[in-house]
Every structure is written in C-alpha cells, then in structure tokens.
Amino acid sequence: MKFMLSQSRLDDVVPGERPRPLIKPLKGNPMRNKKMILGVLGSTAFMAGLGAGSVNAQDKQWDTAGFVENATFYRDGAGISKSRNTGQFEFSKDFGKKFGLSNFRVSGTLRGTYDAVYDINDNEYGKNAGGARSFENFGSTTAQALFGGNGDSPWGLSILGNGGAAAGNPIPPGFLYDVSSNPNAGLKVLGEDMHAPMAGVTIGVPVRPCDEDSRGCGLQDYMDFDTNDLRFPEFNDQLDFIRELYFEGSIPTGDMSEWFFRVGKQQVVWGRTDLFRVLDIINPVDYSRQNIYDELEDIRIPQWIASAEYRWGATETFDDLNLQLVWNFDEFRPNALGQGGTPYSILDAGSFFRAMNNCWENGCTVSNFVPAGAIGLDDPGLIAADFAPGVIGIRNVNLPSGHDQGGIKLEGVYNSVGFSLNYYHFYQQLPVLRGNIPSMNAFTGEVADWDHLIAFDIDFPEVDLFGGSLDFYVDSLKTVFRVETTYTQGEEFANTLQPDLYSESDVLRWVLGVDRNTFIPFLNKNRAFLISGQVFGQHLLDHELVSGPLGDIGMPDWEDNYTMTLLIKGWYKSDTISPQVIMAWDYEAGAGTIAPSVDWLISDSWRLVVGFNIKVGDSMEDQQFDDCRTCNPFPPFTASPAHADPMQSGSVGLSGIQPLGRFRSGPLGSASEEDEFQVTLRYRF
Amino acid sequence: MFEKSVITLALAVGLGAGLVPAVSADVVDDSFYPYRDGTPTSENLAVGMTINAANADQFKDILDPATYEQLKNGWWEMEVGDTTSFDLHPNYVEATRKGLGQVSLGEQLGQINGFVAGRPFPEQPSLDDPRAGEKLAWNYKYGYNWGDSAAIYPFYWRYRDLESGKIERTLKFNFHFLNYKHRVQHDPVPEFEDNPSDLFRAIYVQVLEPFDVKNTQLLIHRSSDDQTADNTWLYLGFQRRVRRLSSGQITDSFLGADIMIEDFEGYNGRISDMNWSYKGTKNIMLPFFNHNDLELATDLEESDGYQFVDFGGKGGCFPNITWQLRKVHVLESDPVDENHPISKRTHYVDAQTFTLPRTLIYDRKGDLWKSWLIGQAHPDHHLEKNKGTGVSIDDAFSMLDVQAGHCTTGQFKGQVDPKLNEVKIFTVQNMRAKGR
Numbered sequence A: 001m002k003f004m005l006s007q008s009r010l011d012d013v014v015p016g017e018r019p020r021p022l023i024k025p026l027k028g029n030p031m032r033n034k035k036m037i038l039g040v041l042g043s044t045a046f047m048a049g050l051g052a053g054s055v056n057a058q059d060k061q062w063d064t065a066g067f068v069e070n071a072t073f074y075r076d077g078a079g080i081s082k083s084r085n086t087g088q089f090e091f092s093k094d095f096g097k098k099f100g101l102s103n104f105r106v107s108g109t110l111r112g113t114y115d116a117v118y119d120i121n122d123n124e125y126g127k128n129a130g131g132a133r134s135f136e137n138f139g140s141t142t143a144q145a146l147f148g149g150n151g152d153s154p155w156g157l158s159i160l161g162n163g164g165a166a167a168g169n170p171i172p173p174g175f176l177y178d179v180s181s182n183p184n185a186g187l188k189v190l191g192e193d194m195h196a197p198m199a200g201v202t203i204g205v206p207v208r209p210c211d212e213d214s215r216g217c218g219l220q221d222y223m224d225f226d227t228n229d230l231r232f233p234e235f236n237d238q239l240d241f242i243r244e245l246y247f248e249g250s251i252p253t254g255d256m257s258e259w260f261f262r263v264g265k266q267q268v269v270w271g272r273t274d275l276f277r278v279l280d281i282i283n284p285v286d287y288s289r290q291n292i293y294d295e296l297e298d299i300r301i302p303q304w305i306a307s308a309e310y311r312w313g314a315t316e317t318f319d320d321l322n323l324q325l326v327w328n329f330d331e332f333r334p335n336a337l338g339q340g341g342t343p344y345s346i347l348d349a350g351s352f353f354r355a356m357n358n359c360w361e362n363g364c365t366v367s368n369f370v371p372a373g374a375i376g377l378d379d380p381g382l383i384a385a386d387f388a389p390g391v392i393g394i395r396n397v398n399l400p401s402g403h404d405q406g407g408i409k410l411e412g413v414y415n416s417v418g419f420s421l422n423y424y425h426f427y428q429q430l431p432v433l434r435g436n437i438p439s440m441n442a443f444t445g446e447v448a449d450w451d452h453l454i455a456f457d458i459d460f461p462e463v464d465l466f467g468g469s470l471d472f473y474v475d476s477l478k479t480v481f482r483v484e485t486t487y488t489q490g491e492e493f494a495n496t497l498q499p500d501l502y503s504e505s506d507v508l509r510w511v512l513g514v515d516r517n518t519f520i521p522f523l524n525k526n527r528a529f530l531i532s533g534q535v536f537g538q539h540l541l542d543h544e545l546v547s548g549p550l551g552d553i554g555m556p557d558w559e560d561n562y563t564m565t566l567l568i569k570g571w572y573k574s575d576t577i578s579p580q581v582i583m584a585w586d587y588e589a590g591a592g593t594i595a596p597s598v599d600w601l602i603s604d605s606w607r608l609v610v611g612f613n614i615k616v617g618d619s620m621e622d623q624q625f626d627d628c629r630t631c632n633p634f635p636p637f638t639a640s641p642a643h644a645d646p647m648q649s650g651s652v653g654l655s656g657i658q659p660l661g662r663f664r665s666g667p668l669g670s671a672s673e674e675d676e677f678q679v680t681l682r683y684r685f
Numbered sequence B: 001m002f003e004k005s006v007i008t009l010a011l012a013v014g015l016g017a018g019l020v021p022a023v024s025a026d027v028v029d030d031s032f033y034p035y036r037d038g039t040p041t042s043e044n045l046a047v048g049m050t051i052n053a054a055n056a057d058q059f060k061d062i063l064d065p066a067t068y069e070q071l072k073n074g075w076w077e078m079e080v081g082d083t084t085s086f087d088l089h090p091n092y093v094e095a096t097r098k099g100l101g102q103v104s105l106g107e108q109l110g111q112i113n114g115f116v117a118g119r120p121f122p123e124q125p126s127l128d129d130p131r132a133g134e135k136l137a138w139n140y141k142y143g144y145n146w147g148d149s150a151a152i153y154p155f156y157w158r159y160r161d162l163e164s165g166k167i168e169r170t171l172k173f174n175f176h177f178l179n180y181k182h183r184v185q186h187d188p189v190p191e192f193e194d195n196p197s198d199l200f201r202a203i204y205v206q207v208l209e210p211f212d213v214k215n216t217q218l219l220i221h222r223s224s225d226d227q228t229a230d231n232t233w234l235y236l237g238f239q240r241r242v243r244r245l246s247s248g249q250i251t252d253s254f255l256g257a258d259i260m261i262e263d264f265e266g267y268n269g270r271i272s273d274m275n276w277s278y279k280g281t282k283n284i285m286l287p288f289f290n291h292n293d294l295e296l297a298t299d300l301e302e303s304d305g306y307q308f309v310d311f312g313g314k315g316g317c318f319p320n321i322t323w324q325l326r327k328v329h330v331l332e333s334d335p336v337d338e339n340h341p342i343s344k345r346t347h348y349v350d351a352q353t354f355t356l357p358r359t360l361i362y363d364r365k366g367d368l369w370k371s372w373l374i375g376q377a378h379p380d381h382h383l384e385k386n387k388g389t390g391v392s393i394d395d396a397f398s399m400l401d402v403q404a405g406h407c408t409t410g411q412f413k414g415q416v417d418p419k420l421n422e423v424k425i426f427t428v429q430n431m432r433a434k435g436r
Helices: A007-013 A030-052 A141-147 A162-166 A227-231 A346-362 A661-669 B002-019 B022-032 B056-062 B065-072 B090-099 B132-141 B261-266 B428-434
Strands: A063-075 A079-098 A101-115 A187-189 A204-206 A242-252 A258-266 A303-313 A320-328 A364-371 A382-387 A393-397 A405-414 A417-427 A432-434 A455-459 A462-474 A479-489 A492-494 A502-504 A507-520 A524-540 A545-547 A552-554 A560-569 A577-586 A591-601 A606-617 A676-684 B078-080 B149-161 B167-179 B199-209 B217-223 B231-236 B241-244 B274-286 B322-335 B342-350 B358-363 B368-377 B393-401 B406-415
Touching: A101 A227, A141 A382, A204 A346, A303 B428, A320 B428, A346 A364, A346 A393, A346 A455, A346 A661, A432 A492, A432 A502, A462 B241, A479 B241, A560 A661, A577 A661, A591 A661, A606 A661, B022 B090, B056 B065, B056 B274, B065 B358, B065 B368, B132 B274, B132 B322, B132 B342, B217 B428, B231 B428, B241 B428, B261 B358, B261 B368, B274 B342
Parallel strands: A393 A455, B078 B322
Antiparallel strands: A063 A079, A063 A676, A079 A101, A101 A242, A187 A204, A242 A258, A258 A303, A303 A320, A320 A405, A364 A382, A405 A417, A417 A462, A432 A455, A462 A479, A479 A507, A492 A502, A507 A524, A524 A560, A545 A552, A560 A577, A577 A591, A591 A606, A606 A676, B149 B167, B149 B406, B167 B199, B199 B217, B217 B231, B231 B241, B274 B322, B322 B342, B342 B358, B358 B368, B368 B393, B393 B406
C-alpha cells in the first residue's frame, strides 16, 4: 500500500502552504553555526554601514519596529499545547540612489521563539511523553486468552512475532525485532488521540523529542528535531531566525515604467485567497506552528529568492501591467508538518512518518494486521504482528537540492479587473511515499523490490503549475469577487492500485472568494461587518478508484472536494476591539472548525487576543480507506481468500482509519480532537 | 526683437479679451475673487476678538449649527481673524474662463458635458435652479483642491476621547494625490497620455505607524465617468496581499477612525452617489488662517523645523487656529443608496476655493452624528515650497462624533510638490513593492 501525503489535499485545503521540513536547529558543530550566524549578522552590519555612509540617503534613520509575544493555548484533554514566547525585530532603510539603483532599500526581519510547552507539559509533548502501549487483536480469542483484558498485546509481544516466538512457535524472520533496543516506552498508538483502532492497523509511535528517544528520527534533516530544536525552532542550520533579509531597488525606464529588483531571503506572495493556498506556493509553509490557523505571513518559510519585475505601469490598454520573474535559488525545503509527539502535526503525518521510520530501522508492532486463521489458529479474529527492521516502513527521504525553482507572473489591471497569469516550476512541498525500494520478504528473508509493499522512501516530485487569478468589484452587489485557478502537472498521490503505491495526477484547483461589508444594526449600528466567504475546489484529473472485494482500492484523496470558509469580523471602540469568527468546512470529510476570537488593542503597544478553536462534524474515525493489509506483497504468504490469484500481489480493499483515512479527513477532520482555548498577549515597540 | 514679441503678445491678449463677453469676465472674477471689493462683516464681529460661550448667541447667524453648539457649550473658543483672499492658481482661473458657457449637466445625475478644466460652473448658484446643488458638487469635484498633485507628508491622526481627552491612538500616514486629467499647472497638461481607464484622479495612502497597521496602503482610482464605481485597493501588511475593497468599506470607519474613506477631503465619493441640494449662500465663520502665524504644536516637530497645527479645547478635539467670516454656499447631499450609513451631509462650501471646510453629517435617523472640520491654510504662509501654488492647503482636521463623544484629529504637512507624486506610485503594483 502506498501512503502519501497528497500535495493536492494540503495545498488546496490548507490555505497557506504546507508544512515545511524542519529546520534543522543548530545541530552539529556549534562553532560552525556560530560562524554562520556571525557571518550573516556581519553582512547586515556591513549593509547598515553602507547606509550610514550614504551621501544620497533620503532617510538617514533606520525604520525599526518589533514585538514580544506570549501565545498560550490550552487543548482539551492534553493540557497546555503551546506556550510560545516570540521576539521579532524588523528593520529597513532607504538609501536613495546607490549601485545604479533608485530607491535602494535594505530590509530585514529577525524572529526568535521559545516554546515552553516542551518543558511545562513534558508529559504530553516532551521528555516524559507517551509510555508503554498495547496493540489491538480485534476479536481474537487467542489473544484474549493469552493477554486477558481486552486482548491487546504489548509492543513487541505479538502472537505473530516475539510473543509467538517466546511461546515456542516458529516465526518467520520478518516478524521479529529486538525489543531491548526498541522498548515499549515513550510510545503512543498511532492515532490514539483521535480514534480507537476499530479493527484497523495502528503502529507504535515514539513521541519524545529525538534527543530523548531517537527512534523514528532517522530521516536525515527531516522530522528529526531534538528538544532544543522544538523549543527554539528558528535557531537552525537554515538560520531561520533571519525571517527576511533582502535588498531592493529600481531602474526607471520612463515616467511610468521601471525595472524592480529584490534579492535576498524573502516571502514572495502570489494569489488572492485567505487561509488556504492555491497560487501562493512559492514559499513553503510551517504548519507545525499552529496547523493552518496562523497568519501565512508568520508561517511562510522565507527563502533566498531573486525577483525581477518590469513594470510598465499604465499603458494604452492596461491600467497597470507588470511582469515578474522569480528564481528561488535557495535549497529546497518542504512544508513543515510537525513531527510525532509535537502538538501541531497536520494530518498527524509526522506521527505516521516517525512510526514508519522506526518500523524500518528498528522494527515495530502493527495491530490487527493478520487474520489469526492465516497462521493456523482456530480463531476468527485479527492479530497484531511484529515486523522486523527492513520489512516495512520509511527508509529514507530524498530531498531535492533545489536551487532551480522559479516562475513568471504577468499581472495587471484591465478595465478595472485585476488579473494575473502565472507559471511556476517547483518541487511538491508535501511529501509523497514511493514504494519502490528493496526490502526483506518477511517470510523468506529475501531482499527485493516487492510490489504493493508498504516500504517507502519519501520524495518530492517536480511540479509545473499554470494558473491565473482575477479580482473585480460588482457595484450593484457591493461585493468584491476573487477567483484563482491552477492546473498542475507532476503531483503524486497515494494509490493502492499501483505496485509502488503511488501515481501521478494532474490537478485542477480553484477558489471563488466574495467579500462584502454589511451592516448588522443590532450588533453595531455605526460600523459594518466584514463578511468574507471562499469556496475551494480540487479535482484530480487522473484519479483512480475501484471497488474491491473488501472495499475501495486506489487513491484516498477525493476525486472532487470542496472546502468552504467564512469570516465574519466586526469592530468596536475605534477598531480597538474586534470580535470575529472564522468557520471552515470540508465537504467530503464532513468536518469543520469554528474559531471565535476577540482582538483587543489595549494601546498602541499592547494587544490581547482571546479565542477558541472548536472542531465540529465528523472526526478522523469517520474516514477509512484501503490500508493495504490485503495488498499481498509477499505472495502467496500474504494472500487472502479474496485474492483470486494468490500469487498476484495487489489489494482487495480491506480498510481502516490508519493510515490513509487521514487523506479523507483532511486537515480539519484529522484535527478533530484539538479543541483549544487560546490567549495571545503582544507588546509592540 | 524682444519688444516685437511683447507687443505681439499684448495684442493677442487684447484680442482674446475682446472675444469674451464682459459679463463672462465678471462671472469668473466674482467666483474667484469674491473679496476684491471688500470683505464681509457682521454686527459686533471684530478681528482679534474671541467667540465663546458668553457671546455665542450674538453670532449664531454666522456660525454653523454644530459650531454654535460647541461654542455655547464652552468646548472651545473661536479666535476671529481677518478675512483674506485665497487666490487659486491663475492657470485654473484661466481654464475656467476658457470653458465658460461650454459646460452643461447631462440628463442623469453624474453626467457632465463639455468640461475641459477649471471650475465647471462659476456662475452664482440660484435657488430657482433645481440642479444648482449638483453644479456646486461638480465645482467641488473639479476644484483646485490640492492642485494637479500634492502630498501630505507626513500626516498624523489621533483618536481622542472627548470627555477625558485621552489620546487613544496615534497613526502616521503619507497621503498622495494626483489628477490624471483636467490639469492646469504641472506637466503633462491637460492630462496624462497613458490613461486607458480614463481615470480622473487617484489617492494613495501609506500607513507608517503604529506597528499593527504599519505598511497598510490604500489606493483609490476615480474614473472620469462619474457613473463608474471607484476602484479601491487595500494592502494589508500582515497579509502581504492587495485586497480590493467594496464600497461598503468606503462608507465605513477607516482604520478605526471617526472618518470613513468617503469623508476624505470633505467628500470623497461620486457625484452620482448623492442627491444634491443647494440651500442658499451666506456669510459664516470658516477655519481659514495663516499657518505660520499660529501658535503651533511642539510635540511633532519635523527635522526641517516644520511644526504642525496644535489642538486644544474639550478633549483636545479642536484645532488652535483662527477663523474668518467668508462667503459660503450651503449644500446638502443625501445618499442615493438607501443602505448608506448616513441620511445626509450639510456642506458649507467655501465660495472662493470650493473646499469643504465644514460639513455636518447626520445619521440614518436624521440626528447630527459628526461635525467635520478641515482647516485651510494660505499657501503663501506655509512651507516655502507651497508659496505661489494657489492651493488652499488642508492643514488640520477634526472629525467629532457628537453621539459617541469621540473625535479623530489630523495634523498635516501638506506639500504641493510633483516630485512626491510620481504617477508610478498610484498603481497596484507599487503597493506590493512598497509592502513587505
């Protein structure tokens, strides 16, 4: 079976961008890191020095601003889920004419964060998280007799595995692993915070930071954060504490026209949508900060980018016309999805990946994996299995080098309609799991590339995006309309029909947004409310889904899905008090979010935001999909009675919540148990 | 050779003058120089005196109703200054002269025919003319206002509590204005060549402080066709994205101030958005003054030594300026849109400059809601660069919400300087470039 994080799902459903790979925090040689930091700061100082000596400086003062902030969130059932302390400093300076450029300007943003949740709630997210876990043997009379209680078997003591071997039964080599090095400690059952196993597969997930427990942290530079990396996410090898540092300037070519250049670490924003992204895909996104709910401004991962724009200004035909070339010369970074054991792991993908990497490197226990009858027991139930290292799991991550992402945008205003035409070549920012790696046959010990086996590498395929956008105002309706659409080629998705458990699909995405200011007199007779609605659509043109003997087989992503968002925002007391409610609804997942909040601007310096984030509708347990237990990767040993040809690999569709139900639940449904009360206090200076 | 040229020019002017009927010259002169034969007077009114709670009743006839109430309540005191002529730029006057008699209203509200430049309808309005109010509105729309272009650079807004005087917020802006058409002074005259949407005017606003709204930018494009809706865009720094605004946001509080975008400059909407009624001409006190003669604020001094108008009175809501008795056309506007948040405005239009220094705004029930004051400074007594520009300089404002007991005050550094208003900054793309 193939488990893949569908780019389409997150990219379309999630407004901003996808989670970004973790920024490797200052690991390794501390002196090297220190040199890098000093080097960058030195560069900044050098640029500042340029300004200080500038004869043509229009404004001899640096424009500076910043804030310190505490964001503390409380999650129902988990306790404190965030206690993030942030300091941010912004600076810019106009130097006038310099280096042949008019309006030469240097700008930067520095940000440092300490999230205390890993210290003050370490039972949930830190060094004491998780514990010993047992795994379901659904309906197994044998397990009931052996383990008592509900029949769950402890990690590493499965009937098909170490437990059976200890009882003197012959166990194939692929169902044994060393529990002493992979102990039943610091674990959670994959998905346990969201749902019961319900006769499906689950895996043990190590949930402590990687310095406390290195299991599942073997993907180099990907989801391998230790405690300090999580506490201080910006202080990493990519120097993410430098949120932005760029210079810009223009070369006039006429009264209206000019070349404009901006080079450095920056955010380049395309698109006209809120919350979820369609065109806004140049910078990857850090979903580990607060799922999809932080402002994109704060969670776009800045990249080293060079952009050049030719601005015609007004022409004979267009009110405004601009051509932008963008080259992202930075190394590739995917969206940060969070990692197993962290409070914000969108789609809970980080947990799944970590569990699977541990499976590959150390072995693991998987619940309900095999019918007890298949190993000769007179037992109608399912039993857990212990998989040896190198049989199933995630072996490696193949991060592209990057440096070659880029695109072009033609944007303008014609007859009062804003428009853009866009093309971008990039690497999929969500990971895809490709099942074409050599692994061990659990029954024979033979190493080969087995079709339909859940043994993967993580990849990020190349994607070509073609898109466009419009915005216009309809006076008779007093409403602004926003439209975006994209067509991508090259995206890859999980697909249990395919031998390597993934396939490519072209994807069409679109969004229609409407904004209207409307008086609601009984709430405020003097100030209108902003009502902003959006509908996002996604269509997979090469979607595959067939009905198998035991359930559907193919791509867990919906062929067509729609996500709706609605914002209602009001203002009182000179806009110092602003209540709002954001609602989002995933049509196919049947899941949604209601997030009411009040923003109180206490003064020009102090700001307090208090709110809730409540999930409604279906939860993760309401979505199941082919979990590849019946993929028959090691024929004939793994063939089921439903396989017409026991020598032919391929799924017959037995389904469960894990691991592919997450793609159907989406980011809203998969966070169904993450109701939160949130308080943020900010001081600006 | 030189003498010959002078003679030729004099001859041409003489011939030209002879082609214009004498009555026309009087109409234009009457409109632009109402005080050439003397300034208005009022019984008991004297330059240098103060009108306050004790004597406000004596001057009720030369005060607008809101100003009278404020003085009567003792919220502030009015210092009376000389009535002075605010001569607009001679090119604007000349353009008016050229267009005299060639401009007419169209059949529908918001239509005008034959207008090129200058003041479209310089004739004294008549109460017998059912469309006199509309003509006054056109005179305001195509008024010399900020000239061909200008900047308020910078511009401080303060949100104040009328009762406590507490300054709740201070915002710092740059405002830029540009006329694409009907230009009379700075090149290109009379209009820009590349203007595919036939824009008349644009306003660009950049917020500099405080941090929560820093980098917010506003761009308004107003079409020459008054019946075409404005295009308005807002760049939000925290979103790094340009959003198009609906008209609902134009008639709503701007950044929490007591001002809506439609209030900018006195009235910042289309002629066709309102029904206009002329209510008569009279002499009343208006906030016209010489900036350099005032006792100015000391807390916001610019590096070049420029000082802003100071504020005082109740809640600090009233500018410390002098007032003049001036000729005023009283103009009422009520919204065409039934859902508009106000029921009407009463504009006290300065007859010489066609600025809107006083406007009273009434809520949907018809009760007075806001008192809108825009103080006008003479350009020859302001920044050096403003001398001789013939622009009546907006120099201080106060929007007082009499129902909420709250006000927003504004302190201007108005600069009539084309270099600050290059046409390229009035584009959507510029907002993205200026933003972060």
